[in-house]
Amino acid sequence: MSAEARSKLDLDPGVVNACRQAAHQIAEQVTEQIAGMTTVSVERSVTRLLGIDGADEHEVPLPNVVVDQVQAAGGLDRGVAFWLANAIIQTGRSPQQIAEAVAADDLDLCSLQVADEHQIRERAREECAARLAQISERFAERRAWREQLGEAPTPLRYVLTATGNVYEDVVHARAVAEAGGDIVAVIRSTAQSLLDYVPYGPTTEGYGGTFATQANFRIMREAMDEFSREHERYVRLSSFCSGLCMSEIAAMGAWEGFDNMVNDALYGILYRDINIVRGLLDQRVSRMINGYFGVVINTGEDNYLRTADAIDAAPSVTASQFINHQLARESGVPDAQIALGDAFEIDVPVTNGLLYEWAQAQLTRELFPDCPVKYMPPTRHMDGNLFRTHAADSLFNLVTVATGQGIQTIGVPTEGIFTPHIHDRVLGLQNVAYVFNAARDLGDEIEFRRGGIIQTRAHEVLAGARALLERIADEGLIDAIAQATFGDVSRRRDEGRGIEGIVTVADGYLNPLVDLMREASYA
Amino acid sequence: MPEREVDLTRVRPYADHLGDGLVQMSFTLPVPYSLAARRAALELASAMGFEEPEVVHYEQLTPGYTYFVMYVRCAATVDFASLQEEGFDIEYLSEDEIETFAAEHVRRPIVVVGASTGSDTHSVGIDAMLNLKGYHGHHGLEGYRAFETYNLGSQVPNAALLAKAIEVGADAILVSQTVTQQNLHVQNLTELVEMVEAEGRRREVILACGGPRVTNELAKELGYDAGFSKGTYPHHLASFIVRELAARAAVPR
Numbered sequence: 113m114s115a116e117a118r119s120k121l122d123l124d125p126g127v128v129n130a131c132r133q134a135a136h137q138i139a140e141q142v143t144e145q146i147a148g149m150t151t152v153s154v155e156r157s158v159t160r161l162l163g164i165d166g167a168d169e170h171e172v173p174l175p176n177v178v179v180d181q182v183q184a185a186g187g188l189d190r191g192v193a194f195w196l197a198n199a200i201i202q203t204g205r206s207p208q209q210i211a212e213a214v215a216a217d218d219l220d221l222c223s224l225q226v227a228d229e230h231q232i233r234e235r236a237r238e239e240c241a242a243r244l245a246q247i248s249e250r251f252a253e254r255r256a257w258r259e260q261l262g263e264a265p266t267p268l269r270y271v272l273t274a275t276g277n278v279y280e281d282v283v284h285a286r287a288v289a290e291a292g293g294d295i296v297a298v299i300r301s302t303a304q305s306l307l308d309y310v311p312y313g314p315t316t317e318g319y320g321g322t323f324a325t326q327a328n329f330r331i332m333r334e335a336m337d338e339f340s341r342e343h344e345r346y347v348r349l350s351s352f353c354s355g356l357c358m359s360e361i362a363a364m365g366a367w368e369g370f371d372n373m374v375n376d377a378l379y380g381i382l383y384r385d386i387n388i389v390r391g392l393l394d395q396r397v398s399r400m401i402n403g404y405f406g407v408v409i410n411t412g413e414d415n416y417l418r419t420a421d422a423i424d425a426a427p428s429v430t431a432s433q434f435i436n437h438q439l440a441r442e443s444g445v446p447d448a449q450i451a452l453g454d455a456f457e458i459d460v461p462v463t464n465g466l467l468y469e470w471a472q473a474q475l476t477r478e479l480f481p482d483c484p485v486k487y488m489p490p491t492r493h494m495d496g497n498l499f500r501t502h503a504a505d506s507l508f509n510l511v512t513v514a515t516g517q518g519i520q521t522i523g524v525p526t527e528g529i530f531t532p533h534i535h536d537r538v539l540g541l542q543n544v545a546y547v548f549n550a551a552r553d554l555g556d557e558i559e560f561r562r563g564g565i566i567q568t569r570a571h572e573v574l575a576g577a578r579a580l581l582e583r584i585a586d587e588g589l590i591d592a593i594a595q596a597t598f599g600d601v602s603r604r605r606d607e608g609r610g611i612e613g614i615v616t617v618a619d620g621y622l623n624p625l626v627d628l629m630r631e632a633s634y635a
Numbered sequence: 636m637p638e639r640e641v642d643l644t645r646v647r648p649y650a651d652h653l654g655d656g657l658v659q660m661s662f663t664l665p666v667p668y669s670l671a672a673r674r675a676a677l678e679l680a681s682a683m684g685f686e687e688p689e690v691v692h693y694e695q696l697t698p699g700y701t702y703f704v705m706y707v708r709c710a711a712t713v714d715f716a717s718l719q720e721e722g723f724d725i726e727y728l729s730e731d732e733i734e735t736f737a738a739e740h741v742r743r744p745i746v747v748v749g750a751s752t753g754s755d756t757h758s759v760g761i762d763a764m765l766n767l768k769g770y771h772g773h774h775g776l777e778g779y780r781a782f783e784t785y786n787l788g789s790q791v792p793n794a795a796l797l798a799k800a801i802e803v804g805a806d807a808i809l810v811s812q813t814v815t816q817q818n819l820h821v822q823n824l825t826e827l828v829e830m831v832e833a834e835g836r837r838r839e840v841i842l843a844c845g846g847p848r849v850t851n852e853l854a855k856e857l858g859y860d861a862g863f864s865k866g867t868y869p870h871h872l873a874s875f876i877v878r879e880l881a882a883r884a885a886v887p888r
Contacts, residue, residue: 287697302754302790319754319819383756384790418759421768459771492759496847496865529847531814535663535702 119478120560121471121570127578128479131434134581139438141588146392150623152308152613154397155179155192157359161243161366161401161625162196162207165326167312168215174208175360176309177215185222189618193625195221197236202227207239233622240624244404247366251405254369261346264294267512267520269544270350270372270486274299274531276318278328282335287534289339289347291541295372295519297350298332299531300324305355305384306609310364320531324351324361329368348372350410353402355380356610358394362401372519373402376412376436376453381593382601383415387608388590396443397626403445404629410519411436414455414488416599422457422492426472427576428598429454430479434581435589437480444633447482451519455488456508460500464565466507471569473515474560479574484518487511491527498525498536502543509547514555520544643719645712656709658685663702668695676703686710728874730774737781740881744783747776747876748800749809750791753823757813758789760846764809764869773868781877793827797834807841807876812849820848821857828858841879843872 156175166174182188182195199210202224213219226232271293273284278298285296301318304311314331315323322328329351336347350372353362358377365373375398377391402409413429413436420428433452440450454476458465476485489508494501505523512520524532524540532540560566584592596602641653650657664679666672673690680688685707692704728736737745749761763770765786767778776782785803787796800808810827812820824844831837837858844854845863854862861875 283697283700287700290697302756306790320756320814383758385788419762461771528813533663534696534700535661538696538702 120558121474121478121567122560122562123475123478123570123574127574131431131479131574131578131581132438134578134585135431135434135438137585138435138581138589139442141585142392142439142590143396143442145588145590146389146396148617149389149393150188150191150615150617150621151390151393151610152179152183152188152615153357153394154359154623155182155188155615156309156357157363157397157401158191158193158623158625159196159207159211160360160363161247162193162239163243164207164211165312166208166212171312172215173309173312174211174215178211178221181214182221183615185220187222188615190620191617191622193236193240194232194620194622195224197232197239197622198227199224200239201231201235229620233624236622237624237628240628244625244628247405250369251366254371255406257340258346258348258371261340261344263346263348264292266484267487267517267548268294268348268484269541270295270297270519270521271537271541272297272299272521272532273537274321276301276320276322277316278314278322278331279316281322281328281332284534284537285332285335285347286339288537288541289336289343291538292545293347293522293537293541295348295350296332296336297352297372297374298322298324298328300352300355305352305380305386308356308610308613310357310360324364326364326368329364329370333368333370350374353398353409354412355384356386356390356394356613358391358398359401362398362407365407366401366405370407372408372410372451373398374412375399375402375409378432378436378593378598379412379415381603381608382599383419385603385608387611387614388593388603388605390608390610390614393614395439399440399443399445400626400629400633403440403443403449404632406449408449408451408484408519409440409445410451410486411440411453413453414457414486415453417455417457418492418599420598420600422455422459423462423468425599426468426573427580429472430475430573430577431580431584432598433476433480434577435584437483444629447480448484450480451484451486452476452480453486453488454517456490456511457488457492459493460504466511467565468569469507470511470515471566472573473511473517474566475570475573477515477517486519486521487517488521489523489527494527496529498527498529501525501527502539505540505543506547509544510551510554513548513551514558516555643716644714646715647712648709656686658707658709659705660707661702661704663696663700665700667699668693668701672701673703676701676705680705680707683707684709684711727871728877730779730870730873733870733873733877734779734781736881737779737877740884741781741877745781745807745876745880746783746785746803746805747807747809748785748787748796748803748805749811750787750796751789751811751813752791752793752796752827753812753819754790755812755814755820755823756789758786758811760811760813761786761788761809764811764845764867764872769869771868773870775869776873779873782873793823793830796827797830800840801834801836805840806880807843809872810842810844812844812846820846821853824849824854824857824859832858841876843875845872 159175271288299321302320314327348371353373353375377395380386381391502525526536647656687708766775769775849862851862
C-alpha cells in the first residue's frame with residue numbers, strides 16, 4: 113500500500129493511536145525491567161563480533177570457552193569485553209589468539225594484571241569499532257550488489273528448506289530459487305533452540321532441519337551467491353535468531369551476509385519454555401545487531417494461531433504486532449526492517465473465513481504501512497489431504513498479493529505430513545506465481561463496503577487489540593505472558609530454560625558493541 | 636473388462652469404472668530433464684509392477700532433478716473380504732456414551748498423560764486430543780468427567796514423559812509425533828516402549844501413539860496398544876481407552 117493510499121478499512125485513528133501509546137508504554141516498561149542485566153549468550157555474541165570462532169578439542173565453541181572461564185571466575189558482571197580488552201593490552205594478542213590460549217589452558221583472563229580502567233575502555237571501544245566497520249563494509253558491498261542485480265516485486269517469496277544435511281539444503285535451495293523463491297531460509301534442527309551454544313562446522317545430520325552453524329551459513333551463502341550471479345537475480349538468505357543463542361546467531365549472520373532473520377523472543381518463551389527475561393535480554397541485543405547491519409527481522413505472531421483459535425486470538429496477534437514494533441524500534445530497528453508476523457490460519461469450514469482473513473491481512477498493512485510484514489500460510493488445519501491444502505494456499509496467495517504483504521512464506525501442499533519434499537516446494541511456488549501474476553493489481557481495484565463484513569471484522573479486531581494492549585500496559589508484558597495472553601500459553605518470570613545464564617551487571621560493565629550500535633541508531 | 640459387481644475378494648483401485656485399477660502417482664528422479672528421464676520413469680513404473688504407465692506431466696525442478704506425474708494401471712488385487720472379518724473397524728462411542736461407559740465399568744478417574752516427544756516441536760496433535768478445546772468441535776479428554784489429563788506439551792524427552800506417568804499413576808500414556816524426518820518417529824516411539832518395559836510397567840499402562848505418519852499397524856508392531864492416524868477425534872481415542880481399561884479390569888493380571 114502506498115503511503116498516500118486511503119484506508120480501505122475506515123479505521124478510527126483515535127483507536128490506532130491509543131494502541132500505539134499503550135504499546136510504547138509496554139516497551140518502555142520492558143526496557144526498565146530488563147535493565148542492568150546481561151546474559152551468557154549476549155556476552156558470547158560480543159566475542160563472536162570480535163572475531164572469535166572455532167571450537168576446542170571437546171568441540172566446545174571458543175565463545176563458550178571464553179565466556180565460561182570469565183563466568184566461573186565471577187567476572188562476567190564486568191562484561192567479557194572488559195577482560196578481552198585487558199588481555200589484548202597485557203598480551204598483545206588478537207581476540208582469536210586469546211581464545212585459543214584460554215582453550216589450551218594457557219591463559220586465565222581474570223587473573224591477568226588489570227590495566228588502567230580508562231585504557232581498557234578505550235581499547236575495547238577501538239577493537240569493537242574496527243570490527244563493526246569491517247562487517248559494515250561487507251554489508252555495504254552486498255547491499256550494492258543486491259541493488260544492482262535487483263529483486264522481484266513484493267510480496268517476496270520466502271521458502272524454507274529443512275533436510276538436516278547442509279549439502280542437500282543447497283540442492284533444495286537451488287530448486288526453490290529456480291522456481292521463483294526470493295528468500296531461502298534453512299529451518300534449524302528442532303532441538304537447537306534449547307542449546308546454549310552454537311555448534312561448530314558444517315553439519316549433515318539434523319532432524320526437522322539443519323543446524324545453524326557459521327560454516328553452514330557460509331555454504332548456503334556461497335551457493336545462493338553463485339545462483340544469483342548465474343541468474344542475475346539476487347536471492348536472499350534467512351535463518352533464525354531465536355532460542356537460547358539469539359544474539360550469537362545475529363552476529364554469525366551479520367558476518368556471513370544474511371539478509372533476513374526470524375527474530376522473536378516470544379516464540380522461544382511460549383513454545384520452548386525459555387525464561388522470559390533471558391529471552392527479552394537476548395532479543396534486545398540480537399535486534400540491535402540486525403538493525404545495525406540492515407538485516408530485516410521477522411517477528412512470530414503467526415505462531416500464536418497454531419495453538420490458539422485464529423478467530424478468537426486475532427486481537428492478540430494485532431496487539432503483539434504493536435508491541436513487537438515498539439520493542440524493535442527501541443533496539444534501533446527501522447520500520448523498513450521490521451517484518452511483523454501474521455498468518456492465514458482460519459479453519460477451512462468457517463463461512464466467510466476468507467473475508468476474515470482478508471480483514472486481518474489488510475489491517476496489518478494499514479497499521480504498519482512502512483513495515484514489510486511476513487505473512488504465513490495455513491498450517492494448523494492442514495491435514496494429509498494435500499489437494500485441499502493446495503486449494504487453501506491459492507486463497508492465501510490471493511489475499512497476500514491483494515493486500516500487498518511484503519514477504520510471504522509460501523504454502524506447501526504437504527504441510528502437516530512431513531518436512532516437504534523438493535517437488536512440494538516447487539508446486540507451492542508455482543501456485544504463488546500463478547496467483548500473484550493473475551491478480552497482481554487486484555488490491556488497487558478493491559474497496560470494501562462501508563460497514564460490511566470486512567470493515568466490521570477489522571474494527572472488532574482493532575478494538576480487541578486496544579483493550580488487550582491497555583490491560584498489558586497496566587500489568588506489564590511479563591505478567592501478561594504469565595496470564596496466557598499469547599497463544600493460550602502461560603510462562604512465569606522465575607521459571608524457564610536459560611535462567612541460569614542471566615547475569616546482573618556491576619558498575620563499570622563494559623559492552624562497547626551495544627554502546628556503539630545504540631549511538632549509531634540514535635545518531 | 637469392467638466387472639458388474641465388486642468382487643470383495645479381488646479389489647483393485649477404482650478411477651473411472653470398476654476394475655480399471657488406475658493409480659495416480661508423482662515423484663522426482665535425480666536425473667536431468669530429458670526424453671531419457673521420461674523413459675526412465677516409465678520403466679521404473681513397470682518395475683514397480685504397474686501396467687500401461689503414462690507420464691502426464693514432467694518438468695525440471697533444478698538441473699539434474701526431474702519431477703513426474705504419472706498414471707499407471709494396477710493389476711494386483713487385494714482380498715478385502717477377509718480383512719473385513721478381522722475386526723479392524725471399531726464402533727466409536729459418543730462423548731456421553733463414553734462418560735456413561737466409564738462410570739459403569741471403570742468407576743474412577745482415568746489418568747492420561749500425553750506429550751509430543753523427542754525433538755518434535757508440534758503440540759497440535761496432543762493438544763487436539765487432550766485440551767478442553769479439542770478439535771473441530773469435539774472436546775479433548777480434559778473436557779470429560781471420566782478423565783484426568785496431563786498434557787506435557789512438545790519436545791518432551793521420553794524419560795520425562797515416563798517419569799510424569801509414574802508420578803501421577805497414569806492409566807494411559809499418549810505420544811504424539813507430528814512432523815518427523817527420516818523415520819525419527821519410529822526410533823522415538825520404540826525408545827519409549829523400551830523404557831516402559833525396563834520400568835516393568837508395560838502391562839499396567841495403555842500405550843497409544845498418534846500422528847500423520849502413525850498407523851495402528853505400525854503402533855502394534857512397535858509394541859503399542861494402538862496407533863491413531865490423521866482423522867482421529869478425541870472421542871475415538873477415548874472410546875479405545877475406556878473399552879481397553881474395562882477389558883483389562885475384567886481379566887485379572
